[in-house]
Each structure stands twice: as structure tokens, then as C-alpha cells.
Amino acid sequence: MASxxxxxxxxxxxxxxxxxxxxxxxxxxxxxxxxSPTSTPPPPQKHRRPAEENIRxxxxxxxxxxxxxxxxxxxxxxxxxxxxxxxDEIVYRSQSGGLLDVQHDLTALKNYDGEFWRNLFxxxxxxxxxxxxxxxxxxxxxxxxxxxxDDIISAFEGNSNLFWAERFGKQxxxxxxxxxxxxxxxxxxxxxxxxxxxxxxxxxxxRKLNKPVIGVGCASTGxxxxxxxxxxxxxxxxxIVFLPADKISMAQLVQPxxxxxxxxxxxxxxxGCMNLIREVTAELPIYLANSLNSLRLEGQKTAAIEILxxxxxxxxxxxxxxxxxxxxxYAFYKGFDMCKELGLVDRIPRLVCAQAANANPLYLHYKxxxxxxxxxxxxxxxASAIQIGDPVSIDRAVYALKMSNGIVEEATEExxxxxxxxxxxxxxxxxxxxxVALTALMKLRKAGVIEANDRTVVxxxxxxxxxxxxxxxxxxxxxxxxxxxxxxxxxxxxxEFGSVMxxxxxxxxxxxxKC
Ligand SMILES: Cc1ncc(COP(=O)(O)O)c(C=O)c1O
Ligand SMILES: N[C@@H](CCOP(=O)(O)O)C(=O)O
Numbered sequence: 001m002a003s004x005x006x007x008x009x010x011x012x013x014x015x016x017x018x019x020x021x022x023x024x025x026x027x028x029x030x031x032x033x034x035x036s037p038t039s040t041p042p043p044p045q046k047h048r049r050p051a052e053e054n055i056r057x058x059x060x061x062x063x064x065x066x067x068x069x070x071x072x073x074x075x076x077x078x079x080x081x082x083x084x085x086x087x088d089e090i091v092y093r094s095q096s097g098g099l100l101d102v103q104h105d106l107t108a109l110k111n112y113d114g115e116f117w118r119n120l121f122x123x124x125x126x127x128x129x130x131x132x133x134x135x136x137x138x139x140x141x142x143x144x145x146x147x148x149x150d151d152i153i154s155a156f157e158g159n160s161n162l163f164w165a166e167r168f169g170k171q172x173x174x175x176x177x178x179x180x181x182x183x184x185x186x187x188x189x190x191x192x193x194x195x196x197x198x199x200x201x202x203x204x205x206x207r208k209l210n211k212p213v214i215g216v217g218c219a220s221t222g223x224x225x226x227x228x229x230x231x232x233x234x235x236x237x238x239x240i241v242f243l244p245a246d247k248i249s250m251a252q253l254v255q256p257x258x259x260x261x262x263x264x265x266x267x268x269x270x271x272g273c274m275n276l277i278r279e280v281t282a283e284l285p286i287y288l289a290n291s292l293n294s295l296r297l298e299g300q301k302t303a304a305i306e307i308l309x310x311x312x313x314x315x316x317x318x319x320x321x322x323x324x325x326x327x328x329x330y331a332f333y334k335g336f337d338m339c340k341e342l343g344l345v346d347r348i349p350r351l352v353c354a355q356a357a358n359a360n361p362l363y364l365h366y367k368x369x370x371x372x373x374x375x376x377x378x379x380x381x382x383a384s385a386i387q388i389g390d391p392v393s394i395d396r397a398v399y400a401l402k403m404s405n406g407i408v409e410e411a412t413e414e415x416x417x418x419x420x421x422x423x424x425x426x427x428x429x430x431x432x433x434x435x436v437a438l439t440a441l442m443k444l445r446k447a448g449v450i451e452a453n454d455r456t457v458v459x460x461x462x463x464x465x466x467x468x469x470x471x472x473x474x475x476x477x478x479x480x481x482x483x484x485x486x487x488x489x490x491x492x493x494x495x496e497f498g499s500v501m502x503x504x505x506x507x508x509x510x511x512x513x514k515c
Contacts, residue, residue: 114343291327304335
């Protein structure tokens, strides 16, 4: 059983915080020095790191929790299965061709109780300590416990805003406790950063171990490729991205180009690109960065832990996640489930996966009672990042939904664009995928499944600025067979006082009647 010393802990907690921790049952309990809000402020800290050191050097001197480990196992394997792989092996599939999962040594993690983990994670938020300034690596012991801090490639991703959607909730849904987890307000503008920091860090380690990894590759609808190319560029590792030609936004396309990736624009859809990258990574020393690789989900699951943390470890009733390749819905489940298993919370929220009706294989599968999954050819959707007909993580998604008493909903093009415009009109600036999730919320609210007082979190997966063309099309009423009923086009007016006054008076009169 791991033991902890006071010396060990003062390195984790700044001297001005007060936390009584309950360490492993065999260890002696202790109190870390602290200051209550009413006492005199602490003297300024005098032990700044030496000028010649940087935050990585500083981290090298910091002791770590010992004896924690993780490995790959077949996903949802029976307890009798003995198949497992070191995370230092290059393996994406189990012997039977199924998915893998990263399994943590829960017995070792359980040497520390829920209060210990809550306090440890809380103590790291909002600081610049390497690597804990990252929302992902502040949970390092639950992500990649064995990686050297020195091998980590991080942009201090995560710690994203959990936004109280006050006006949207009250005005349109009669809800008081509606929240939007803005995972897109991050380094490359989508939640993919959370997984990519983990994957690229592990690749960095593999290369130091002389494993045959010359580059890292992915198929992408635009966000995975943006994250991959940025983290690889930061590490000095070549990245290769397969993009479906003319199916991603300009903002997304320019990201890997600017970050120096080798960009292949391929005349197929995402599913076609995914098949190609799988074949290529089986032949060449290119490491696969899509979420088929379960390493990614270890980073993505930290968004779930972060939500609990932001609610002071109170569990929301519902979490709604837009789904495409379906890794993220499982990542959320896994994060919540680990928190329950390790005693940080006593239950998990119900999960909702939201799909575009034009790319809805999971929705159809759910409606069929999860009988015989059928992949399909995804149609064009404004939610272009989830235009996926053959999701690699279908088994993970079904598992997550079954274990969380979950629901699948869908949104038509008009519904998702209207929901996006409605949210934007309340001060947000969301991507169309978040519009899909909001549509699911609106439908479930209308059906009385989600109730007025339910604490509900909608996961916003990308920054709205990546999808401005769809907003321009909508607000210029430039979409075939769509009423664009919330369009708010600019008014062209002559550069003269009288004309400006005329349009303003008309505008104010209209708004007066709304007051
Ligand atoms: C913006 C955005 N939202 C949602 C998703 C769906 O996530 P997942 O593929 O993990 O289901 C993706 C990628 O697929 C995405 O890029
Ligand atoms: N939306 C994704 C699609 C690929 O998903 P992944 O999580 O398997 O990498 C993208 O942005 O490429």
C-alpha cells in the first residue's frame, strides 16, 4: 500500500491552502497548513523556483504518487479474460479484432479515498504547475499515471467554462439549472485537445523508447486533425491528416495547414478516410490518432470529472453530448463512472447522445432496441464534424448509454440550425453540433423527460468561430428549403443621417412593442 509523508504533500498543496486529507487507511492522517478566509493573509511565498529553472525542471523535483498503473485490455472483456498490453505497445485492437480500453489499477487507486482525490484535483485548478495547469493532467493519476512529466506535451487544455445558460434556460425551456460545458473554448477550438494531449504525450514517450513511430496520422472531419497537428507541432513530431475533400470548414482546414501537417484532401467522406488511415497505419510507422485508439478517451473523460468538480462534486441529472464517431459519449461515461467507483460521488448522470438526423446510425440503432447495428452513408449536414455513418466506437457508445440509463435523440437540419441561432441570440456563439445537443434537450424537455428543475449540462464540443459559414448562410437566408426563421441579416443603409435615423426609429418601434 502506498504511503505518504507530510513532505510529500506540502509539495502538492500551496502553503496558503487549508486542507485536511484522509490518506490511505494505513497512513497517518495529517493537516496541510492553511489560512481561513477570516485570518490574516499568508506572507508572500519566498520560495520561487531558481531563475535558471523552468516549470518542467521544477516538476522533476516533485514526488509523485507511486504504484499506480494502467494497461490496455479488450473493451468490456469478461472477468476471465487475461489479454492485456502495456501502454508502451503499439496496439489498437484486441486479438479478436474488438476495441481496447485503458484499464487503471483500481485497487491501487482505492488506496486513497474519495475525499483525497477531490482535494487533490481541486488543489491543482487554476495554477501553472507543470503539468497540473492542464485540466487533463491535473488528473494525471487517472489518465496516464506512469508517464514522466517530462514527456508530456500540453497546452494547459481543459478547465473550460461551465456556462450557466440563464436566459436560454429560463426563456425557452423554463429551466433554472441549465449549463453549457464549453469544451470548444480551448487551444485548437474543440474538445479533441483533451484527448490529443494524452495521445501525443504517449507518442513522445514511445519515440524516446525508440519505438517505430515516424509520424502520427488521423482521418478527420476537421477537429481531430486540428488538435493532432497542433500538439505534434508543439512536440516536433510529423503529423499526417486525411480530410474528406470539401467537407470541412475553412477554419478547420487552415489549422493543420498552418501547423505544418502533411494534409491529404481525399475525394471521399469521413468514413472513407477512416478506412484508409486504418489500412495505412497497419502498414507504415504512422501512429493512429483517432479515437479508435483508446488513449484519446483517457484525456476526454476528464471533462466529466471537471463538470463534477465545477459543481462542487454534486452530480447533475443529465449530460447531453453530440455524437459522431462515438468515442466522446463513452469518455464521459468513463469519467463519471470512475468518480463513482472511487468514491468521489455516489451516482452518475443520465447521458443523452444527440445525432444529426442526416447522420444518425446510433439513433436508428437505439430506436430498434439496439438490435443489429447497421452503418449507413451519412448525408451532408451543417453539423459537419459529426457527418459519420460508420462510427468506430459504436460498442462503447451502446455500453455507456445502457449503463447510464441513457437516451439517443436526433435533430433535423432546420432544428439544429434554429437551435444554434436561438442559443446565439441569448449570448452564446455555438457550433452546429452544440445545436444538435440543444435540439435534443428541447425535445426531451417538451416530452417531459427532462424536467424543469433537473440540473442539465449540454456539452458544447467546438468553438462557433470554426463554423461561421453556416451562420452566414443562415442569417442571409441562403439555405434551400429552410425558413431560417431567426435570421438577423445586416441592414444596408446610406451613409447619411436621415436614412440612419429612419431605420433606427423603425427598429426601436419594433422593440418597444416587445418590452
Ligand atoms: C465538434 C464535434 N462535436 C462532436 C463530435 C463527436 O464526437 P465523437 O466522434 O467522439 O462522437 C465531433 C467529432 O466527431 C466533433 O468534432
Ligand atoms: N469529429 C472528428 C471525427 C473523428 O473522430 P475521432 O474522435 O475518432 O478522432 C474529427 O474532428 O475529425
